Amino acid sequence: MSxxxxxxxxxxxxxxxxxxxxxxxxxxxxxxWGALVVAILLAAFAISMMMMQMMDVEWDLLPKVSPMPVFGxxxxxxxxxxxxxxxxxxxxxxxxxxxxxxxRYAGVLIIAVSLLISLLVGACIYFLKTPEYAENLFRxxxxxxxxxxxxxxxxxxxxxGVLAGTVLDMDEEKxxxxxxFGEDVWVVDISRADVQSGAKIMVGMExxxxxxxxxxxxxxxxxxxxxxxxxxxx
Amino acid sequence: MIDVRLKTDQELVALSxxxxxxxxxxxxxxxxxxxxxxxxxxxxxxxSVEDVLQEVFIKLYQNLNDFDDQYSFSSWxxxxxxxxxxxxxxxxxxxxxxxxxxxxxxxxxxVDSLPADVDLEEEFERKDLVVNLEKALGKIPDKxxxxxxxxxxxxxxxxxxxxxxxxxxxxVSVLMNRAKAKxxxxxxxxxx
Numbered sequence: 001m002s003x004x005x006x007x008x009x010x011x012x013x014x015x016x017x018x019x020x021x022x023x024x025x026x027x028x029x030x031x032x033w034g035a036l037v038v039a040i041l042l043a044a045f046a047i048s049m050m051m052m053q054m055m056d057v058e059w060d061l062l063p064k065v066s067p068m069p070v071f072g073x074x075x076x077x078x079x080x081x082x083x084x085x086x087x088x089x090x091x092x093x094x095x096x097x098x099x100x101x102x103x104r105y106a107g108v109l110i111i112a113v114s115l116l117i118s119l120l121v122g123a124c125i126y127f128l129k130t131p132e133y134a135e136n137l138f139r140x141x142x143x144x145x146x147x148x149x150x151x152x153x154x155x156x157x158x159x160x161g162v163l164a165g166t167v168l169d170m171d172e173e174k175x176x177x178x179x180x181f182g183e184d185v186w187v188v189d190i191s192r193a194d195v196q197s198g199a200k201i202m203v204g205m206e207x208x209x210x211x212x213x214x215x216x217x218x219x220x221x222x223x224x225x226x227x228x229x230x231x232x233x234x
Numbered sequence: 235m236i237d238v239r240l241k242t243d244q245e246l247v248a249l250s251x252x253x254x255x256x257x258x259x260x261x262x263x264x265x266x267x268x269x270x271x272x273x274x275x276x277x278x279x280x281x282s283v284e285d286v287l288q289e290v291f292i293k294l295y296q297n298l299n300d301f302d303d304q305y306s307f308s309s310w311x312x313x314x315x316x317x318x319x320x321x322x323x324x325x326x327x328x329x330x331x332x333x334x335x336x337x338x339x340x341x342x343x344x345v346d347s348l349p350a351d352v353d354l355e356e357e358f359e360r361k362d363l364v365v366n367l368e369k370a371l372g373k374i375p376d377k378x379x380x381x382x383x384x385x386x387x388x389x390x391x392x393x394x395x396x397x398x399x400x401x402x403x404x405x406v407s408v409l410m411n412r413a414k415a416k417x418x419x420x421x422x423x424x425x426x
């Protein structure tokens with residue numbers, strides 16, 4: 001037995017060093033895999049929220065409310081969920097590198113595969129309408145609501161024929177009182193308005209109205225659109 | 235009586251997990267190899283090499299249950315050594331390190347592989363070649379030195395290096411090319 005071998009064996013014995021039990025390594029692996037699955041599911045959820053917010057954009061009205069539609073488009077990008085997804089994908093990348101053999105895969109491949117899985121799962125979540133319910137809940141958080149208002153302000157351009165806000169009161173589907181996102185109150189004539197997908201307009205709903213401003217505080221509606229994720233009723 | 239010399243690394247690990255007395259044979263099998271590896275990466279004094287090896291084998295002993303026999307045991311123990319060495323190098327924080335090259339054939343093989351306009355081997359005297367190579371290796375960053383040492387002196391394959399350094403094969407290949415270019419620059423500077 002060499003000198004160093006004997007020193008090591010003596011040290012193990014003297015310091016009562018023990019082998020770490022197998023179950024601790026198994027637990028660590030389960031934790032790493034679990035965190036990976038949770039991160040991919042959360043990223044899928046973030047993607048479904050982005051899908052909902054981008055599908056909710058009134059593309060046909062964009063040239064109306066933004067003289068330079070490209071700038072308007074940049075205002076509508078769901079930055080919050082984009083950042084959330086970015087953080088989660090970074091986590092997935094580093095977590096995957098810690099999985100046994102994970103380092104053998106190129107970073108681009110790890111991100112591409114996790115993105116593809118998240119897109120597929122995210123699409124399923126989107127079609128289950130989960131983002132609409134979640135959006136409704138998130139809007140109760142003041143900071144998130146501010147971000148939402150910032151995006152919705154895009155659709156509040158009465159001089160350009162678009163109004164966006166919350167229904168305060170209604171009169172037998174002929175007239176409604178609307179507080180826009182700039183806190184101005186409007187009387188909107190909806191007697192000849194087409195309501196998107198036949199949705200029932202109710203007090204407390206957030207809507208977008210297309211038409212024209214008759215006079216300050218009065219608006220004539222040609223069409224009413226109901227963005228997703230808002231409160232359906234109060 | 236089991237003849238442990240005929241046992242594979244995997245079998246020795248399995249035996250060590252059942253009975254500590256077999257761990258001794260793992261140490262004896264790898265002690266010299268790892269000692270040479272450490273000196274090729276960083277020429278430490280005898281006591282420091284012993285310290286590094288002690289830490290490596292104790293970590294190995296503690297983590298024996300984590301060994302997955304789908305992977306090479308040799309790559310695993312080199313990985314542990316790499317980690318222990320990295321933490322030692324961090325503590326030392328020196329710009330230029332001393333490297334000990336103990337194999338002339340490997341040194342020539344490495345120099346021959348460098349993309350150079352001139353024949354570097356002819357440029358240096360036989361004795362100078364090893365001295366200059368040691369100096370040049372000592373000047374290049376640790377990550378480059380390590381990949382060259384693993385391939386040319388430890389004779390590890392790219393796949394094994396990928397397991398030791400925990401990098402993809404593509405990344406090992408990029409690292410190797412950069413390491414050769416750095417080493418060539420250092421060697422050429424000695425000749426000017």
